Amino acid sequence: MNPLFKKIKNLQSEACVSIILNTHRTHPENEQDPINLKNLVKNAEERLYKDYDKRFVWPIMEKLNALLETIEHRENLESLLLFVNEEIAEYTRLAIAVEDRVVLDDNFATRDLIRAEHEQEAYYALVLSKNEARLIEAMNDKPVAEIKGLFPYKNETLYNTEKVKRHTGDSDDDLTREFFNRIDKELHSVIKNHPLPIIIIADERNYTHFMEIADRKEMYMGHLNKNRGDENAKPHHIIEDVWEKVHEINRERNTKRVEGLGQAVGSGKFLSDYNEIWKAIGEGRGQTLFVKKGFFQPGKISENSITLTDESQRNEKGVYDDIVDEMIELNVSFGGDIVFLDGDELEAFQNIALVTRY
DSSP states (O other): OOHHHHHHTTTTOOOOEEEEOOOOTTTTGGHHHHHHHHHHHHHHHHHHHSSOHHHHHHHHHHHHHHTTTTOOOOGGSSEEEEEEEOEEEEEESSSSOOOEEEEEEEOOHHHHHHHHHSSOOOOEEEEEESSSEEEEETTEEEEEEOSSSSSEEEOOOOOOHHHHHHHHHHHHEEEEEEEEHHEEEHHHHHTTTTTEEEEEEOOOOHHHHHHHHHHHHHEEEEEEOOOOOOTTTTTHHHHHHHHHHHHHHHHHHHHHHHHHHHHHTTTOOEEEEEHHHHHHHHHHTTTEEEEEEEEOOOEEEETTTTEHHHHHTTTTOOOBSSSHHHHHHHHTTOOOEEEEEESSSSGGTTTTOOOOOO
16 A cells, blocks of 8 residues: 555545646656646645635645655656645655546545555565575566565575485475475565565466465465576566566456446445445445546535535535545545446446445
């Protein structure tokens, strides 16, 4: 999970400013990014002065303008998100496209941070052989970093030097399993503070031995049957090899979730009314919230009831720029899941639906 999301998801105060815009990775396109950002900042400033006393607005604008000075646009990705209120001023970059907008509410607009978690497929690649294990953190088809310290983990003691036993294979397999057992245990300690699914890159025999000894098999999302004997292979070459397999695994997982949506419609565990969804999520009954990608809905919340508003009221005080964002955050806080759909699966359900736990 994005560390900034953890920091801001529960913050509530007056005048939480979220500025969200598309940016560019390359020159000369990224020369336009600071100009677009300044235009959105101007919009935020006008809205702040419209809704609040100038003495309240001044410190927030000072924080926002100071934050602008720290942003190096040559390092931009696909989008840039700024979050500023009386207490904090933070920004982050994402590798997904967004809708350019300014959100002014009593909390921050975190939908795109959550969406990035689901659209950017983050994982570890464990490159496994009898001699060594490497661990690489990746995002989609790009390596983030190769994990150092305990890794690369080398087999310096567990190998068979007796020709007869090595020829039979039995003793060799036992030593391999013990080496893999040590790797599995080290993995737990290495990724406990940043857990992600792990895909194993190994030949079929080594993968089978590893899964026989794995303590928590659910950590491992799948397997690419490939023997990477080149211990000096660059991380980006390894991730290029494995990315299509990771994408295939996640695509199959999302297909099953959509099938679950269809099954839930007639089971009494399906809701599409905004107020029913809001109530169920607030009671902790939300299992999976399905949202049409790119769908935003302004609205009001009063006495735990939702009233939808039209676009012309979006900037009025007391109106949430995006009521769906509030639902997403609440469902996540109760341990629920979010699925963003590209297709027309939600067309008949006001672009949002909830599958409940019970």
